[in-house]
Structures are given as structure tokens and as C-alpha cells.
Amino acid sequence: MNLPIPLLEVKNLKVDFHVSHGGLFRRQHSVLRAVADVSFHIKSGETLGLVGESGCGKSTTARAVLQLIKPTGGAVEFDGVNLVALKKETLRKARKNFQMIFQDPYASLNPRMTVGDIVAEPLKNFGVAKGKALEREVQDLLQRVGLNPRYIRRYPHEFSGGQRQRIGIARALALKPKLIVADEPVSALDVSIQAQILNLLLDLKGQFQLTYLFIAHDLAVVRHVSDHIAVMYYGKIVETAPSEEIYENPKHPYTQALLAASPIPDPEKEKSRRLQYQPLMGDVPSLMKPVPGCPFHTRCPYTMPVCKEVLPPLKEYTPGHKTACHLLEK
């Protein structure tokens, strides 16, 4: 069911943070550009996986898409409506259609509310259901995410991490949103639980016709759920392509390095991978002091003179596969 208009279209998204530091008398204010000119779109019913290492701006992008942080520039078009331009109250009402699953299932549930109240709150807030119907709806939601509906009167601290994430998912699903932004939904969980939650998210996607923006730093996790993948580095998207294409044919040196770094669950292959593998050296440049040219040139094994001066644009070198790298210009 590919609709012609994408459900979510993000255009030139920018997020700046103002940081002040220094002593009492010589306070310095500087601007930290967490997200610099990010554009992508997600078609209805698809999943975009947004990957990158810590601090590359993934979570900030997610929050800016949902207007939990006001973007400094750019547009976020959801169903053809630019969310950035919406008035507070209109935006609040629009939130019904896009919900978020958070990374930390321990901190993101209010410890002073019962599970029933947590899942029911969005429904009550938008006047979707009340009384007996509300209770039935909440129990149904709990069942759908694989929790015992009798847990309705328990508190979050009585559950394990995986169960808490299921509560968070039930909460996000309650309003039957079109888009769910999942900000590293499994990275706080044990590996044994991760697969369960990922499969749950896939099941629910079919049941509720959901569209996901799925954020992760673990390529294996993203591969499992995504139709498309975008790789972020230093607040920019450096490569985007259909999921399999990225894994089969990574073009950006950073993507290649990321793939080479993920272990293979096969001792023989893993051994040979380790022999060839050269880890990335150096650090990500400071966001406070941006480097000219391609932000990856400080760590890239193929750095050329042009990389230190000109920022490579994100270009479609093969159909459906965009990369921002000077190497491909030749």
C-alpha cells in the first residue's frame, strides 16, 4: 500500500542548542548544531531506520520531528501539514496521530501511576473512551502487547524492563496513531528481550497499519525491522538506501566502517572478520568547533584534499541510493 504522498516528509531540518559556559564574569555563549540539514521521507506503512553512533543527532532528530524540541529551521510535513508552523493547541491535537516510544523504559513511565492509568491517559485526554469502555480498551491494549490484562492496577516498578517497554508501547498505541517514532526502543533491554520487543513491534505494525521512524545505534537491530535505512554522522545524513542495499553495497566509508564493526554470530566468520577489521581511529570532531569540508575526513581512511574543504552533497549515485561522499564523484 504505497501511497503517492509520503506520510512524513522532513525537509532541511536544523536544530541548534545554545550553550553557555565559562565562569561568572566571562560567560561565553556558543551554538551547538546538533542536527544540520537533515531531509528524509517515510511512506505510509514503511519503516525508516535511522542509524548512527552516540551523539550524532539521532534522538534530537526524533524529538524535533515530533516537535518535542522546536527545530531551528526546516519543515516537518506530516500528512501534508507542516508541524513546525502549527499553533500550540492545534499541534497538541495533532499529536493524536504521531506517538513516541522512548529509550528508557524505567524513566519514561510515571512511577506514581498505575499501568492502567498510564495506558488510559491518552485515551481520556482526547476523549476517545471512558468508563467501562475505557477499561476494556486498556485491557485489550495490554493483551495486544503481550501483558496480562489483570496487571492494570499494578505500578511500573513491579515490572521488568521488557514488560515496562511493552507498557510504553501500549501507551503509544492507545490512540491508534499513524506514525510511531521509536527512539532506541530496545537498547536499554537485555539482548534476549530485544528480539521479543522487535517482533512485537513488527506484529503491531501489521495489525495497526503503522509507519515507524526507528532509531538505533545497532545495525543488526535496524536491519531486522527497516525498509529503508538512513545513516547519520555529525548531525547529517551521509547515506540512505533500501535496507538490503545498505548491507549488500555500502558506499560511504562510514557506513562500511559501521558494518565492519558489527560482530557476526558465527565463530568462524567472526574470526576472519576480526583479522581484516580495522577499527575507526580518532574521535568525532567537536560539535562546538565544526570542521570545514566533510565532517568524516578526520577519521576517513580515504581522505583526499577536497574532503578537507568542500562538504560533499547527498547525491543519488545509483537509483534509490544516496550518498554524501567525494569518492563517488570520480
Added chain:
Amino acid sequence: MLRFLLQRLVGVLLVLWVIITLSFFLMRCAPGGPFDLEKPLQPDIRINIEKKYHLNEPLPAQYFRYVTDIILHGDLGPSYRYSDRSVNDFIREGLPYTMQLGFFALMVALTIGLSMGLAAALRHNTRWDYLAMAFAILGVSIPDFVLGPLLQLLFGIHLKWFPIAGWEGFRYFILPSVTLGSYYAASIARLTRGGMLEVTLQDYIRTARAKGLSEPVVVLRHMIRGGIIPVITYLGPATAFLLSGSLVVEKIFQIPGLGRHFVNSALNRDYTVALGMVIFFSALILVFNLAVDLLYLVVDPRMRKK
């Protein structure tokens, strides 16, 4: 739950018993006695008086008599200095005034403190925040014996809005309540601000916003319950202090409350009155601390188990 309550009540009684015992013997250790006046009493009169109050008996017997009177009759004994008055009389007469003053001061402290604290937290690092915190600093640092006369001067004598002394109706209550309550209002404002700011950064507040809750709902339903915990902790001892009266405020505004007995009885070695005040005050503190512990259970479900 009931078990917890019973355990705590037994604990309260035990602590109270320890306090009674310690203060009984400490009072007797202090040099001098209730009948040591500047002009010594004649020996036979003194003997008669001591006989009347059983002060001639050995100390353990006196202690035993004192404790049994409290337990069996709720009788805190007679005053040695004011014959024909009992400690219970003092409390009965003074307590209503002290309690009223304490209650109104508590209301002043809560309304001003909570609203200033909330305003400061929700408008964090703006001029409202700085203004509220500046008032909070003033509130904790101006002593009541300065604030009281200043208020009397301004609102009583110059503006003539409120009477400067006495306790005859609502108009009389305002200046003393503000004087007594301002310190507590300032502390509550600071605690509220701190507690709220801590909660504001929690993930579940972001969750609440992402759900599409309006800002007032986020604040009322999600922030306040967590942010208010430090205030609740503080409220136990604060209420006890407020309700047990303030010598200074009662003196400045001529309110016939309990406060003066605290000081006079100790200076006069009026054993029973001093002990009575100590017991009464400790009981207040213990009861309010217990109330705070019970309130925690209401506010924080994580504390209910175990």
C-alpha cells in the same frame, strides 16, 4: 498497612516514654528548684510545700507517680509556681490561641510558599524565578522579631489596615500569621522549586508532553506529585513547630498562647510545666512525622510494598 500503622504507633509511644524519662531526670539535675526564691522560705513552710507536692519522696517514687498520673489520668501535674493551676489548665487555655495562630501561619506558608515555588520552577531562570528566590532569601533571613514590629509599624500604625495586637477576630490574625509563617513560606518555596525542577527533567514528563497532554495537565497530574515530596518531608516538623507556638510572635502581638510557658517554666524550674511542654511538643512532632510517613504512601506507590 494496619500492621505498619500499629508498629509505628508502638514506636511513637516508646520514643515518647524515653523523652519523658530523660527530661524528667534532666530537669531534676539542673541546680535550683521551684521554691528557691530570692528570699528563702522558712524551713517548716518549705517542708510543708514539698510534702504537698511529694517532693520529699525519693526521686524514683516521684518519677513513678508522675508517669502513672499521665498514663491513668492524662494528668501532667500541678504547677509548682502558680498554685491552684495545673499544667493541663495552661495547655487548655493557651492551646486554642496557639493552634489558631499556627494554623493560619501554616496556611500563609503553604499558599505563598507553594505558589512562589511553582512560579519559580515553571518560569525557571527568568525574572520571576529570581524575584521569588530573592523573596525566599529575605524570608529565611529576616528574624521574626524584626519582621513583626516592621509589619506593625507599616500596616498597623501608618496604614491602619490591621490592629497591632490582640486576638479578637480575623483582622487580628493576619499580621502575626504572616510574621510567623514567612520563614516557613520561604523554605517551602525553595523546596518546591527544587523538587519541581528535578521532576521537570524526568523522561516521563517528556512522555506526557508527547502524548499530547496540555501543559496544565502535565504540571498538575505528572509534575506536582513527584515535585512536592521534599515539601511533605518538611511539613511534618514544620507543622509541629508552628502549632507549638512561638514565644516571640505571641509576645510581640500580645497573644495569650502557649509560647511563654516554654520559657518561663524552664527559668522558674517549674518542673511539671516544663516537662508538660516538652511532652506536648514531642508528641506533636512524633504525630506529624507519622502523618508525613503515611502521606508518602499516598503520594509514592513504590513505598507501599515491603
